[in-house]
Amino acid sequence: MDATGRPGDNSPTALERIRALLHPETLPSDRRLPTERQLSEDLGVSRRSVRRALDVLEAEGRISRRRGAGTFAGPCPPLNASAMSERLAESDFMGVMEVRLSIEPPLAELAALRADARDAERLDRMTKNAHHSQDADGRELWDSAFHRTIAECAGNELYLAVFDLVDRVRQNAEWRQLRERARTHSALSLYAGQHDAIVESIRRRDPERAREAMRTHLSALRESVVRMMETGADDVG
Amino acid sequence: MDATGRPGDNSPTALERIRALLHPETLPSDRRLPTERQLSEDLGVSRRSVRRALDVLEAEGRISRRRGAGTFAGPCPPLNASAMSERLAESDFMGVMEVRLSIEPPLAELAALRADARDAERLDRMTKNAHHSQDADGRELWDSAFHRTIAECAGNELYLAVFDLVDRVRQNAEWRQLRERARTHSALSLYAGQHDAIVESIRRRDPERAREAMRTHLSALRESVVRMMETGADDVG
DNA sequence: GCACCGGACCAATCTGTACTTGGTTCAGTT
DNA sequence: AACTGAACCAAGTACAGATTGGTCCGGTGC
Incomplete structure (x- = not known):
């Protein structure tokens, strides 16, 4: 040239x-x-x-x-679903809780507006399953299912997909041990009561109370883990 | 046997x-x-x-x-990221707005806490780009980029992924025409002012105001489209 | 020494294909 | 009437290959 x-x-x-x-x-x-x-x-x-x-x-x-x-x-179009899954392994515990505290209370609010009696029954069964589980795995499992069922009851497909995205990160990461240690005996009964309060609010179709109950529950969970991290030896990536 | x-x-x-x-x-x-x-x-x-x-x-x-x-x-583990992308085409406009109204105000709040001066500058440039665009595509584009940049400023990878998930649905669906019709001349200047209010709140590191400004903005957008749907002929899947 | 070219290699992303798996149906057998 | 085996469908998964921007290095002509 x-x-x-x-x-x-x-x-x-x-x-x-x-x-x-x-x-x-x-x-x-x-x-x-x-x-x-x-x-x-x-x-x-x-x-x-x-x-x-x-x-x-x-x-x-x-x-x-x-x-x-x-x-x-112009600006970048959003990337494909498969691509962003990888980056999420980097999430830290506080980041996940931040998102959960943002989305789950509104989900509970919507669930209170839209859940029917059968849904309430399912939720009730799950809290009982979680509370009666002897092993840590069982508690984790049914607690997770409980929160997801609330997301289902909200009756919003997209919102459910959002919840699943967060939930997948939550399960993939290795905080199971951390969370389990945060579940002292007293904490467990506290959570059980909070779960019941959430279900009760949804059953009575009280959106405000459902939202606040969920917020209270997640805040307690976060505080408990934070306190653990401060006293415990391990740092949490 | x-x-x-x-x-x-x-x-x-x-x-x-x-x-x-x-x-x-x-x-x-x-x-x-x-x-x-x-x-x-x-x-x-x-x-x-x-x-x-x-x-x-x-x-x-x-x-x-x-x-x-x-x-x-036990309960089902959450499905893969690629799998749930398909189901989201079924989302309706109100469903998407429901999610956006849940997640974007907290995102703006976090952005106000964490954005630095350069971020605020970027946001300001984007609102100007959006406001000065002559064609509908340009407005859509820069408005979308504006909201995404706020999500970036929140400094939470997972939250950003959540935003992208919602944003992808929002762009895939064919509501561009609907939204564009909702953007009357008066509405456009209203939105411009609301955008500026959001940026200003973030620049001044006022989380509460940023959250409320975003909530106000999205509510106005939703109301505008709702009013359109009531008067207009088309139904919105 | 400078600016450019051509090529090679890497890493992130996308795409398509083949396989797996639960859901369903249907003819055959005892 | 109940079970079996097989075939087919639809949803989901997993893997490999191609594409694409990011980076680096040696070569060329002045």
């Missing part, structure tokens, strides 16, 4: 021609640009020059790039 | 032997039972009989089954 004649001139011209691709009329519906290799071939410059041009556009906020996905005009 | 000798006796014996598998000691860590075909071979009875036995255990709440996944002791 004419690279020899005008040193340092390839990127600017490439930049100009790529900028022309960003107008709404010339964009595909997913706002995706050709790949860097493709642009390199189309514009007759090296991929390095293309990348420099794209660096400028990115700094201007006009494009965004994601390795493996492509280059897009 | 001896099926001929004791009619109706296969399922009960199978039930008994499967029940023995449910004790915690004999269960694998994922609490998964052998497949129905495997059980059928192991116990020397037909798959039909195995299924009848499993029906009983399921009715008792001791196992749960999911096609494609397997049979599990």
